Amino acid sequence: MSERAVLPGRPRWLDAFGALGVIAMGFTVWLGLWVTPPDKFQGNLARLLYIHPAIATVALYWVGIVAAGGSLLYLWPRTRSFFWDRLAASAVEVGAMFAALTLVTGSLWGRPVWGVWWTWDARLTSTALLLLLEIGYLALRRVPAEPAVRARRCAVAALLIAIDIPIVHFSVDWWNTLHQGGTFLDPGFKIHASASMSWTFLLGFIAFSLIFVWLLGMRYQVEVLQDAVGDQELEVSLTERWSEDTELVGVGVADRDPTPGGATP
Amino acid sequence: MWHDAVLVAGKDLRIEARSRVGLWQVVPFALLVLVLLAFAIGPDQAALRHAAPGIFWVALLFSTVLAIQRSVAVESGEGTRDGLRLSGIDPAGIFLGKAAAVGLQLLALELVLWAGVTFLFDVQVHVVWLAVTACVLATIGLACAGVLYGALSAGLRVRDTLLPLLVLPVLAPVLLAGSKAWEAALNGSTSSGTQWLKILVPFAVIYLVVGIVLYGPLQEAA
Numbered sequence: 001m002s003e004r005a006v007l008p009g010r011p012r013w014l015d016a017f018g019a020l021g022v023i024a025m026g027f028t029v030w031l032g033l034w035v036t037p038p039d040k041f042q043g044n045l046a047r048l049l050y051i052h053p054a055i056a057t058v059a060l061y062w063v064g065i066v067a068a069g070g071s072l073l074y075l076w077p078r079t080r081s082f083f084w085d086r087l088a089a090s091a092v093e094v095g096a097m098f099a100a101l102t103l104v105t106g107s108l109w110g111r112p113v114w115g116v117w118w119t120w121d122a123r124l125t126s127t128a129l130l131l132l133l134e135i136g137y138l139a140l141r142r143v144p145a146e147p148a149v150r151a152r153r154c155a156v157a158a159l160l161i162a163i164d165i166p167i168v169h170f171s172v173d174w175w176n177t178l179h180q181g182g183t184f185l186d187p188g189f190k191i192h193a194s195a196s197m198s199w200t201f202l203l204g205f206i207a208f209s210l211i212f213v214w215l216l217g218m219r220y221q222v223e224v225l226q227d228a229v230g231d232q233e234l235e236v237s238l239t240e241r242w243s244e245d246t247e248l249v250g251v252g253v254a255d256r257d258p259t260p261g262g263a264t265p
Numbered sequence: 266m267w268h269d270a271v272l273v274a275g276k277d278l279r280i281e282a283r284s285r286v287g288l289w290q291v292v293p294f295a296l297l298v299l300v301l302l303a304f305a306i307g308p309d310q311a312a313l314r315h316a317a318p319g320i321f322w323v324a325l326l327f328s329t330v331l332a333i334q335r336s337v338a339v340e341s342g343e344g345t346r347d348g349l350r351l352s353g354i355d356p357a358g359i360f361l362g363k364a365a366a367v368g369l370q371l372l373a374l375e376l377v378l379w380a381g382v383t384f385l386f387d388v389q390v391h392v393v394w395l396a397v398t399a400c401v402l403a404t405i406g407l408a409c410a411g412v413l414y415g416a417l418s419a420g421l422r423v424r425d426t427l428l429p430l431l432v433l434p435v436l437a438p439v440l441l442a443g444s445k446a447w448e449a450a451l452n453g454s455t456s457s458g459t460q461w462l463k464i465l466v467p468f469a470v471i472y473l474v475v476g477i478v479l480y481g482p483l484q485e486a487a
Contacts, residue, residue: 075482129434129437132434133434133435135430136427136430136431136434139427139430139431140417140418140427140431143421143423143427145421152482152483152485153417153483156417156479156482156483157417157431159475159479160410160413160414160417160435160475160479161435163471163472163475164434164435164438167438167464167467167468167471168437168438170464171437171438171441171442171464172441174460174461174464175441175445
Protein backbone atom coordinates (compact mmCIF):
# COMPACT_ATOMS: atom_id res chain seq x y z
CA MET A 1 0.00 0.00 0.00
CA SER A 2 1.52 3.25 -1.06
CA GLU A 3 -0.96 5.71 0.47
CA ARG A 4 -0.23 6.62 4.08
CA ALA A 5 -2.89 5.82 6.58
CA VAL A 6 -3.77 8.66 8.93
CA LEU A 7 -1.73 8.43 12.12
CA PRO A 8 -3.45 9.37 15.36
CA GLY A 9 -2.81 12.98 16.35
CA ARG A 10 -2.20 14.26 19.83
CA PRO A 11 -4.98 15.85 21.85
CA ARG A 12 -5.21 19.61 22.30
CA TRP A 13 -5.20 19.54 26.09
CA LEU A 14 -1.71 18.10 26.01
CA ASP A 15 -0.40 21.23 24.31
CA ALA A 16 -2.18 23.29 26.94
CA PHE A 17 -0.35 21.38 29.66
CA GLY A 18 2.93 21.97 27.87
CA ALA A 19 2.28 25.69 27.52
CA LEU A 20 1.22 26.03 31.15
CA GLY A 21 4.25 24.03 32.26
CA VAL A 22 6.66 26.20 30.31
CA ILE A 23 5.05 29.39 31.65
CA ALA A 24 5.16 28.10 35.24
CA MET A 25 8.76 27.03 34.74
CA GLY A 26 9.65 30.48 33.40
CA PHE A 27 8.12 32.08 36.47
CA THR A 28 9.93 29.64 38.76
CA VAL A 29 13.25 30.51 37.15
CA TRP A 30 12.54 34.24 37.32
CA LEU A 31 11.37 34.14 40.95
CA GLY A 32 14.04 31.67 41.99
CA LEU A 33 16.98 33.50 40.47
CA TRP A 34 16.04 37.18 40.67
CA VAL A 35 13.15 37.90 43.02
CA THR A 36 13.74 35.73 46.08
CA PRO A 37 16.42 36.80 48.57
CA PRO A 38 19.44 34.58 49.25
CA ASP A 39 19.02 32.16 52.15
CA LYS A 40 20.31 33.22 55.58
CA PHE A 41 22.54 30.15 55.93
CA GLN A 42 23.11 28.77 52.47
CA GLY A 43 23.17 31.97 50.42
CA ASN A 44 22.50 31.45 46.74
CA LEU A 45 22.85 27.68 47.04
CA ALA A 46 19.36 27.52 48.50
CA ARG A 47 17.99 28.49 45.09
CA LEU A 48 18.58 24.94 43.90
CA LEU A 49 16.00 23.85 46.44
CA TYR A 50 13.27 25.51 44.39
CA ILE A 51 13.67 22.74 41.82
CA HIS A 52 15.35 19.76 43.49
CA PRO A 53 12.52 18.65 45.83
CA ALA A 54 10.01 19.26 43.04
CA ILE A 55 11.94 17.03 40.62
CA ALA A 56 12.36 14.38 43.30
CA THR A 57 8.63 14.44 44.06
CA VAL A 58 7.85 13.81 40.40
CA ALA A 59 10.49 11.09 40.14
CA LEU A 60 9.35 9.22 43.23
CA TYR A 61 5.61 9.79 43.66
CA TRP A 62 3.97 10.84 40.42
CA VAL A 63 5.97 8.35 38.38
CA GLY A 64 5.44 5.63 40.97
CA ILE A 65 1.69 6.14 41.06
CA VAL A 66 1.28 6.19 37.27
CA ALA A 67 3.67 3.30 36.58
CA ALA A 68 2.40 0.98 39.31
CA GLY A 69 -1.25 1.96 38.77
CA GLY A 70 -1.01 1.51 35.00
CA SER A 71 0.68 -1.88 35.33
CA LEU A 72 -1.84 -3.07 37.88
CA LEU A 73 -4.77 -1.97 35.70
CA TYR A 74 -3.21 -3.72 32.71
CA LEU A 75 -2.82 -6.98 34.60
CA TRP A 76 -6.37 -6.80 35.96
CA PRO A 77 -8.41 -8.66 33.32
CA ARG A 78 -11.40 -6.33 33.47
CA THR A 79 -9.41 -3.18 32.80
CA ARG A 80 -6.83 -4.72 30.44
CA SER A 81 -6.02 -2.30 27.66
CA PHE A 82 -2.85 -1.24 25.89
CA PHE A 83 -3.60 2.26 27.11
CA TRP A 84 -2.42 1.28 30.60
CA ASP A 85 0.61 -0.55 29.28
CA ARG A 86 1.76 2.41 27.20
CA LEU A 87 1.04 4.82 30.05
CA ALA A 88 3.10 2.80 32.53
CA ALA A 89 6.00 2.42 30.11
CA SER A 90 5.95 6.14 29.32
CA ALA A 91 5.91 6.93 33.04
CA VAL A 92 8.96 4.77 33.69
CA GLU A 93 10.90 6.34 30.86
CA VAL A 94 10.05 9.89 31.93
CA GLY A 95 10.69 8.77 35.52
CA ALA A 96 14.20 7.58 34.68
CA MET A 97 14.96 11.07 33.38
CA PHE A 98 13.53 12.70 36.51
CA ALA A 99 15.44 10.29 38.76
CA ALA A 100 18.66 11.15 36.92
CA LEU A 101 17.85 14.86 37.27
CA THR A 102 17.19 14.37 40.97
CA LEU A 103 20.64 12.85 41.37
CA VAL A 104 22.33 15.54 39.29
CA THR A 105 20.67 18.51 41.02
CA GLY A 106 21.23 16.92 44.44
CA SER A 107 24.85 16.31 43.59
CA LEU A 108 25.35 19.91 42.45
CA TRP A 109 23.97 21.09 45.75
CA GLY A 110 25.80 18.49 47.81
CA ARG A 111 29.25 19.46 46.53
CA PRO A 112 29.38 22.94 48.13
CA VAL A 113 27.14 22.15 51.13
CA TRP A 114 28.29 18.68 52.13
CA GLY A 115 31.69 18.95 50.46
CA VAL A 116 31.24 15.86 48.29
CA TRP A 117 29.53 15.10 44.99
CA TRP A 118 28.25 11.82 46.26
CA THR A 119 27.76 10.32 49.66
CA TRP A 120 26.43 6.92 50.65
CA ASP A 121 23.38 8.37 52.23
CA ALA A 122 20.03 6.62 52.38
CA ARG A 123 18.07 8.79 50.00
CA LEU A 124 20.85 9.10 47.47
CA THR A 125 21.45 5.39 47.43
CA SER A 126 17.79 4.47 47.13
CA THR A 127 17.29 7.01 44.34
CA ALA A 128 20.31 5.64 42.48
CA LEU A 129 18.93 2.10 42.85
CA LEU A 130 15.56 3.34 41.61
CA LEU A 131 17.26 4.69 38.49
CA LEU A 132 19.00 1.35 37.93
CA LEU A 133 15.72 -0.54 38.38
CA GLU A 134 14.06 1.77 35.85
CA ILE A 135 16.90 1.25 33.38
CA GLY A 136 16.39 -2.50 33.80
CA TYR A 137 12.70 -2.08 33.04
CA LEU A 138 13.49 -0.05 29.93
CA ALA A 139 15.97 -2.71 28.79
CA LEU A 140 13.24 -5.33 29.20
CA ARG A 141 10.87 -3.08 27.28
CA ARG A 142 13.27 -2.93 24.32
CA VAL A 143 13.32 -6.69 23.92
CA PRO A 144 11.23 -7.48 20.84
CA ALA A 145 8.12 -9.52 21.57
CA GLU A 146 4.44 -9.76 20.77
CA PRO A 147 2.73 -6.60 22.11
CA ALA A 148 0.53 -8.55 24.53
CA VAL A 149 3.47 -10.62 25.80
CA ARG A 150 5.66 -7.58 26.19
CA ALA A 151 2.92 -5.66 27.97
CA ARG A 152 2.30 -8.43 30.47
CA ARG A 153 5.99 -9.00 31.12
CA CYS A 154 6.64 -5.29 31.60
CA ALA A 155 3.61 -4.88 33.86
CA VAL A 156 4.89 -7.64 36.15
CA ALA A 157 8.38 -6.12 36.12
CA ALA A 158 7.01 -2.69 37.03
CA LEU A 159 5.04 -4.13 39.94
CA LEU A 160 8.08 -6.04 41.20
CA ILE A 161 10.08 -2.81 41.08
CA ALA A 162 7.30 -0.98 42.90
CA ILE A 163 7.43 -3.60 45.66
CA ASP A 164 11.18 -3.36 45.94
CA ILE A 165 11.32 0.40 46.33
CA PRO A 166 9.92 0.65 49.90
CA ILE A 167 12.22 -2.20 50.95
CA VAL A 168 15.23 -0.47 49.43
CA HIS A 169 14.17 2.75 51.04
CA PHE A 170 13.87 1.31 54.53
CA SER A 171 17.02 -0.76 54.29
CA VAL A 172 19.24 2.12 53.25
CA ASP A 173 17.46 4.37 55.70
CA TRP A 174 18.74 2.20 58.52
CA TRP A 175 22.07 1.81 56.85
CA ASN A 176 23.16 5.42 56.88
CA THR A 177 21.33 8.69 57.23
CA LEU A 178 22.75 12.06 56.41
CA HIS A 179 20.10 13.65 54.21
CA GLN A 180 17.94 16.03 56.20
CA GLY A 181 14.27 15.35 56.75
CA GLY A 182 11.70 17.92 55.78
CA THR A 183 13.13 21.24 56.87
CA PHE A 184 10.75 23.45 54.98
CA LEU A 185 7.66 22.36 56.82
CA ASP A 186 7.96 21.20 60.38
CA PRO A 187 5.36 18.76 61.76
CA GLY A 188 3.17 21.69 62.81
CA PHE A 189 3.26 23.00 59.21
CA LYS A 190 4.88 26.25 60.23
CA ILE A 191 6.73 27.59 57.22
CA HIS A 192 10.24 28.80 58.01
CA ALA A 193 10.77 30.85 54.91
CA SER A 194 9.87 34.22 53.53
CA ALA A 195 6.67 34.50 51.53
CA SER A 196 8.41 34.87 48.16
CA MET A 197 10.54 31.80 48.88
CA SER A 198 7.54 29.66 49.81
CA TRP A 199 5.62 30.73 46.72
CA THR A 200 8.57 29.98 44.46
CA PHE A 201 8.97 26.61 46.12
CA LEU A 202 5.29 25.83 45.56
CA LEU A 203 5.38 27.10 41.99
CA GLY A 204 8.33 24.81 41.30
CA PHE A 205 6.20 21.83 42.34
CA ILE A 206 3.39 22.92 40.06
CA ALA A 207 5.74 23.62 37.15
CA PHE A 208 7.46 20.25 37.30
CA SER A 209 4.16 18.42 37.78
CA LEU A 210 2.75 20.11 34.67
CA ILE A 211 5.91 19.33 32.71
CA PHE A 212 5.65 15.73 33.88
CA VAL A 213 2.09 15.40 32.59
CA TRP A 214 3.11 16.98 29.31
CA LEU A 215 6.16 14.72 28.83
CA LEU A 216 4.10 11.70 29.85
CA GLY A 217 1.47 12.57 27.26
CA MET A 218 4.07 13.17 24.55
CA ARG A 219 5.85 9.94 25.34
CA TYR A 220 2.53 8.10 25.29
CA GLN A 221 1.89 9.61 21.88
CA VAL A 222 5.25 8.32 20.64
CA GLU A 223 4.30 4.83 21.86
CA VAL A 224 1.03 5.02 19.95
CA LEU A 225 2.78 6.21 16.80
CA GLN A 226 5.47 3.54 17.10
CA ASP A 227 2.83 0.83 17.31
CA ALA A 228 0.89 2.36 14.43
CA VAL A 229 4.04 2.50 12.27
CA GLY A 230 4.87 -1.09 13.22
CA ASP A 231 1.40 -2.21 12.15
CA GLN A 232 1.64 -0.27 8.88
CA GLU A 233 5.04 -1.71 8.06
CA LEU A 234 3.71 -5.18 8.69
CA GLU A 235 0.76 -4.49 6.43
CA VAL A 236 2.99 -3.09 3.68
CA SER A 237 5.35 -6.03 3.74
CA LEU A 238 2.41 -8.46 3.77
CA THR A 239 0.91 -6.73 0.74
CA GLU A 240 4.25 -6.86 -1.06
CA ARG A 241 4.53 -10.56 -0.38
CA TRP A 242 1.00 -11.10 -1.64
CA SER A 243 1.66 -9.27 -4.89
CA GLU A 244 4.92 -11.23 -5.38
CA ASP A 245 3.00 -14.44 -4.92
CA THR A 246 0.35 -13.52 -7.47
CA GLU A 247 3.05 -12.53 -9.98
CA LEU A 248 4.74 -15.89 -9.50
CA VAL A 249 1.47 -17.69 -9.93
CA GLY A 250 0.91 -15.72 -13.18
CA VAL A 251 4.32 -16.80 -14.51
CA GLY A 252 3.64 -20.37 -13.53
CA VAL A 253 0.34 -20.45 -15.44
CA ALA A 254 2.00 -19.02 -18.57
CA ASP A 255 4.73 -21.69 -18.41
CA ARG A 256 2.33 -24.52 -17.95
CA ASP A 257 0.06 -23.45 -20.79
CA PRO A 258 2.25 -22.84 -23.83
CA THR A 259 0.70 -21.93 -27.16
CA PRO A 260 0.45 -24.96 -29.50
CA GLY A 261 3.44 -25.31 -31.79
CA GLY A 262 5.49 -22.74 -29.92
CA ALA A 263 7.19 -25.16 -27.51
CA THR A 264 10.26 -23.95 -25.71
CA PRO A 265 13.49 -25.80 -26.54
CA MET B 266 0.10 -26.99 45.23
CA TRP B 267 2.53 -28.44 47.79
CA HIS B 268 2.57 -31.82 46.12
CA ASP B 269 3.30 -30.17 42.76
CA ALA B 270 6.03 -28.09 44.38
CA VAL B 271 7.73 -31.19 45.73
CA LEU B 272 7.54 -32.82 42.28
CA VAL B 273 9.06 -29.80 40.51
CA ALA B 274 11.75 -29.32 43.16
CA GLY B 275 12.62 -33.01 42.97
CA LYS B 276 12.90 -32.81 39.19
CA ASP B 277 15.17 -29.74 39.27
CA LEU B 278 17.38 -31.15 42.01
CA ARG B 279 17.67 -34.49 40.20
CA ILE B 280 18.76 -32.68 37.03
CA GLU B 281 21.32 -30.72 39.04
CA ALA B 282 22.57 -33.82 40.80
CA ARG B 283 23.07 -35.57 37.46
CA SER B 284 24.54 -32.68 35.50
CA ARG B 285 26.80 -31.51 38.37
CA VAL B 286 26.78 -27.97 36.94
CA GLY B 287 26.21 -26.57 40.42
CA LEU B 288 29.05 -28.55 41.90
CA TRP B 289 31.62 -28.00 39.17
CA GLN B 290 30.72 -24.50 38.03
CA VAL B 291 28.66 -22.52 40.55
CA VAL B 292 30.59 -23.52 43.70
CA PRO B 293 34.04 -22.88 42.17
CA PHE B 294 32.74 -19.59 40.80
CA ALA B 295 31.61 -18.51 44.28
CA LEU B 296 35.00 -19.38 45.74
CA LEU B 297 36.66 -17.54 42.86
CA VAL B 298 34.70 -14.41 43.74
CA LEU B 299 35.92 -14.73 47.35
CA VAL B 300 39.53 -14.89 46.20
CA LEU B 301 39.17 -12.12 43.62
CA LEU B 302 37.61 -9.73 46.12
CA ALA B 303 40.39 -10.57 48.57
CA PHE B 304 42.92 -9.66 45.84
CA ALA B 305 41.14 -6.36 45.32
CA ILE B 306 41.27 -5.53 49.02
CA GLY B 307 44.87 -6.60 49.53
CA PRO B 308 46.66 -8.80 52.04
CA ASP B 309 45.88 -6.59 55.06
CA GLN B 310 44.38 -9.12 57.48
CA ALA B 311 42.41 -6.52 59.47
CA ALA B 312 40.87 -5.02 56.32
CA LEU B 313 39.97 -8.48 55.03
CA ARG B 314 38.35 -9.43 58.31
CA HIS B 315 36.39 -6.21 58.22
CA ALA B 316 35.25 -6.83 54.65
CA ALA B 317 34.54 -10.56 55.10
CA PRO B 318 30.73 -10.27 55.57
CA GLY B 319 30.39 -8.11 52.48
CA ILE B 320 32.57 -10.45 50.44
CA PHE B 321 30.50 -13.45 51.54
CA TRP B 322 27.27 -11.80 50.44
CA VAL B 323 28.59 -10.44 47.15
CA ALA B 324 29.86 -13.91 46.27
CA LEU B 325 26.49 -15.36 47.22
CA LEU B 326 24.61 -12.77 45.15
CA PHE B 327 26.67 -13.39 42.00
CA SER B 328 26.29 -17.13 42.44
CA THR B 329 22.55 -16.66 42.87
CA VAL B 330 22.43 -15.12 39.40
CA LEU B 331 24.20 -18.19 38.03
CA ALA B 332 21.88 -20.53 39.90
CA ILE B 333 18.84 -18.72 38.53
CA GLN B 334 20.18 -18.78 34.99
CA ARG B 335 20.72 -22.49 35.43
CA SER B 336 17.19 -22.95 36.77
CA VAL B 337 15.79 -21.15 33.72
CA ALA B 338 18.08 -22.98 31.31
CA VAL B 339 16.74 -26.32 32.54
CA GLU B 340 13.34 -25.30 31.16
CA SER B 341 14.60 -23.71 27.97
CA GLY B 342 14.88 -26.89 25.90
CA GLU B 343 12.53 -27.63 23.03
CA GLY B 344 9.03 -27.08 24.33
CA THR B 345 9.95 -27.89 27.92
CA ARG B 346 8.18 -24.88 29.28
CA ASP B 347 5.08 -25.62 27.27
CA GLY B 348 5.22 -29.19 28.50
CA LEU B 349 5.39 -28.02 32.08
CA ARG B 350 2.55 -25.58 31.48
CA LEU B 351 0.37 -28.20 29.82
CA SER B 352 1.07 -30.79 32.48
CA GLY B 353 -1.70 -29.35 34.63
CA ILE B 354 0.66 -28.54 37.48
CA ASP B 355 -0.43 -25.51 39.49
CA PRO B 356 1.73 -22.47 38.49
CA ALA B 357 2.14 -21.65 42.18
CA GLY B 358 3.43 -25.18 42.67
CA ILE B 359 5.95 -24.74 39.86
CA PHE B 360 7.09 -21.48 41.40
CA LEU B 361 7.46 -22.96 44.87
CA GLY B 362 9.21 -26.02 43.52
CA LYS B 363 11.72 -24.09 41.46
CA ALA B 364 12.33 -21.64 44.31
CA ALA B 365 12.84 -24.53 46.74
CA ALA B 366 15.33 -26.18 44.40
CA VAL B 367 17.30 -22.95 43.96
CA GLY B 368 17.04 -22.27 47.69
CA LEU B 369 18.43 -25.66 48.68
CA GLN B 370 21.34 -25.24 46.29
CA LEU B 371 22.01 -21.79 47.71
CA LEU B 372 21.97 -23.14 51.26
CA ALA B 373 24.57 -25.72 50.31
CA LEU B 374 26.60 -23.00 48.64
CA GLU B 375 26.37 -20.84 51.76
CA LEU B 376 27.92 -23.64 53.81
CA VAL B 377 30.85 -23.79 51.39
CA LEU B 378 31.19 -20.00 51.41
CA TRP B 379 31.00 -19.94 55.19
CA ALA B 380 33.86 -22.39 55.35
CA GLY B 381 35.65 -20.31 52.71
CA VAL B 382 35.51 -17.02 54.61
CA THR B 383 36.42 -18.77 57.88
CA PHE B 384 39.45 -20.34 56.24
CA LEU B 385 40.59 -17.48 53.98
CA PHE B 386 39.83 -14.45 56.12
CA ASP B 387 40.27 -15.98 59.55
CA VAL B 388 36.92 -14.82 60.90
CA GLN B 389 34.86 -16.41 63.64
CA VAL B 390 31.08 -16.23 63.80
CA HIS B 391 30.25 -15.48 67.42
CA VAL B 392 26.45 -15.50 67.21
CA VAL B 393 25.83 -18.60 65.11
CA TRP B 394 22.03 -18.52 65.27
CA LEU B 395 22.02 -14.95 63.92
CA ALA B 396 24.23 -15.85 60.96
CA VAL B 397 22.16 -18.96 60.22
CA THR B 398 18.84 -17.11 60.48
CA ALA B 399 20.12 -14.38 58.20
CA CYS B 400 21.24 -17.00 55.68
CA VAL B 401 17.95 -18.90 55.73
CA LEU B 402 15.78 -15.78 55.44
CA ALA B 403 17.99 -14.31 52.72
CA THR B 404 17.94 -17.60 50.83
CA ILE B 405 14.14 -17.63 50.75
CA GLY B 406 14.14 -14.07 49.45
CA LEU B 407 16.91 -14.65 46.92
CA ALA B 408 15.36 -17.85 45.59
CA CYS B 409 11.83 -16.41 45.29
CA ALA B 410 12.86 -13.10 43.72
CA GLY B 411 15.37 -14.90 41.52
CA VAL B 412 12.91 -17.46 40.17
CA LEU B 413 10.39 -14.68 39.49
CA TYR B 414 12.90 -12.65 37.50
CA GLY B 415 14.12 -15.81 35.84
CA ALA B 416 10.57 -16.43 34.61
CA LEU B 417 10.40 -12.83 33.47
CA SER B 418 13.48 -13.22 31.30
CA ALA B 419 12.77 -16.80 30.22
CA GLY B 420 12.44 -17.34 26.49
CA LEU B 421 14.31 -14.14 25.63
CA ARG B 422 17.37 -14.34 23.44
CA VAL B 423 19.07 -11.67 25.56
CA ARG B 424 18.23 -13.54 28.77
CA ASP B 425 21.79 -13.99 29.98
CA THR B 426 22.68 -10.32 29.86
CA LEU B 427 19.28 -8.98 30.87
CA LEU B 428 18.80 -11.09 34.00
CA PRO B 429 21.70 -9.66 36.05
CA LEU B 430 20.65 -6.12 35.14
CA LEU B 431 17.12 -6.80 36.29
CA VAL B 432 17.75 -8.88 39.36
CA LEU B 433 20.86 -7.45 41.02
CA PRO B 434 19.37 -4.05 41.97
CA VAL B 435 16.32 -5.88 43.29
CA LEU B 436 18.49 -8.08 45.49
CA ALA B 437 20.47 -5.11 46.83
CA PRO B 438 18.48 -4.95 50.11
CA VAL B 439 19.38 -8.60 50.80
CA LEU B 440 23.05 -7.86 50.23
CA LEU B 441 22.86 -4.91 52.58
CA ALA B 442 20.84 -6.52 55.35
CA GLY B 443 22.71 -9.82 55.06
CA SER B 444 26.13 -8.19 55.34
CA LYS B 445 25.05 -6.11 58.29
CA ALA B 446 23.54 -9.09 60.10
CA TRP B 447 26.71 -11.06 59.49
CA GLU B 448 28.86 -8.19 60.66
CA ALA B 449 26.87 -8.21 63.89
CA ALA B 450 27.18 -11.99 64.13
CA LEU B 451 30.95 -11.73 63.75
CA ASN B 452 31.20 -8.96 66.33
CA GLY B 453 28.82 -10.63 68.73
CA SER B 454 26.35 -7.71 68.80
CA THR B 455 23.04 -9.53 68.66
CA SER B 456 20.71 -6.55 69.05
CA SER B 457 22.00 -4.64 66.01
CA GLY B 458 21.91 -7.87 64.00
CA THR B 459 18.27 -8.61 64.72
CA GLN B 460 17.41 -5.12 63.40
CA TRP B 461 18.63 -6.23 59.98
CA LEU B 462 16.61 -9.44 60.08
CA LYS B 463 13.59 -7.14 59.99
CA ILE B 464 14.54 -6.27 56.39
CA LEU B 465 15.11 -9.89 55.40
CA VAL B 466 11.77 -11.13 56.76
CA PRO B 467 9.50 -8.83 54.69
CA PHE B 468 11.69 -9.33 51.62
CA ALA B 469 11.30 -13.09 51.86
CA VAL B 470 7.58 -12.98 52.67
CA ILE B 471 6.72 -10.42 49.99
CA TYR B 472 8.54 -12.20 47.17
CA LEU B 473 7.15 -15.54 48.27
CA VAL B 474 3.57 -14.26 48.18
CA VAL B 475 4.04 -12.18 45.02
CA GLY B 476 5.66 -15.15 43.31
CA ILE B 477 2.75 -17.44 44.14
CA VAL B 478 0.33 -14.86 42.77
CA LEU B 479 2.26 -13.64 39.71
CA TYR B 480 3.98 -16.78 38.44
CA GLY B 481 0.89 -17.89 36.53
CA PRO B 482 0.48 -14.69 34.49
CA LEU B 483 4.25 -14.57 33.96
CA GLN B 484 4.35 -18.08 32.59
CA GLU B 485 1.70 -17.16 30.06
CA ALA B 486 3.75 -14.16 29.00
CA ALA B 487 6.99 -16.07 28.49
